[in-house]
């Protein structure tokens with residue numbers, strides 16, 4: 001049975017904009033405010049990582065300081081270590097996310113350490129977050145394939161997810177980072193992970209490189225999943241995968257879910273305006289098919 005509602009975790013301002021040309025701080029602030037106005041309740045607003053690695057996110061503290069806070073909206077940020085957590089906390093985040101991978105090679109290139117070392121780095125962050133009452137989300141990348149290693153065993157994804165759970169994250173987002181998954185593989189991976197981690201604590205994060213993201217979601221939607229990650233206008237890409245596109249567009253997901261009678265709390269025309277506006281600012285094609293249609297209405 002499909003769920004009656006889905007919680008959308010909007011990653012456009014982070015996963016999207018970290019892979020786009022630099023955007024002015026005021027445009028990021030406007031985008032985040034627009035997303036909250038459209039009814040999104042969980043927005044990943046920035047990232048507290050090394051500016052040498054990801055210059056696009058260097059102004060995350062300033063962005064968080066400028067947005068108009070909407071009651072009931074949780075603004076979060078990526079934090080790879082304790083230093084990032086402390087900076088995010090000072091900037092006023094409601095929630096943070098740690099991130100590792102199911103692939104050793106990807107983990108090494110993305111955060112410069114092994115999977116095991118990444119978990120060790122998260123431990124002091126988790127302790128501090130618990131002390132100050134900040135919820136921590138966890139990401140596992142490369143759950144359906146790695147740009148360096150190719151096939152990733154679902155049991156390996158489950159093992160990493162289990163470690164994050166034991167560390168104390170409240171939710172684990174399973175990322176098809178390079179968007180290579182197909183529906184049966186996605187469902188098989190989810191079922192394998194769900195045999196180790198309660199499905200209510202899992203989220204799915206599909207990039208749409210091969211146009212499979214909606215199909216993957218549909219194949220997983222009756223497994224007990226209630227949280228999905230998407231990016232407005234399908235923003236983003238992946239520096240590690242040639243031709244890789246961004247996350248599934250939020251507009252496309254909302255259109256499908258509403259069509260299935262599943263509530264999201266999102267006002268689609270309003271969301272589509274936010275997507276059209278940021279696409280225009282970036283001078284790129286709108287990565288949402290639904291957004292392209294609604295923009296002409």
Ligand code: HMG
Nearest residue numbers: 015048049050053080083084110111112139141142175177
């Ligand atoms: P490191 O290179 O291993 O070395 O960094 P370090 O710890 O010695 O730090 C290097 C420099 O970064 C030092 O500065 C540190 O002070 C600084 P320097 O002395 O050279 O001037 N530094 C920091 N600066 C700001 N904030 C921090 C911080 N920590 C250290 N928190 C580190 C390790 C993880 C920081 C680095 O590798 C990094 O920032 N990597 C960026 C990774 C990243 O953001 N990737 C993209 C996001 S992941 C993703 O998109 C996937 C996801 O969407 C899910 C999916 O699709 O699969 C989540």
Ligand code: MG
Nearest residue numbers: 015175177205
């Ligand atoms: Mg991603």
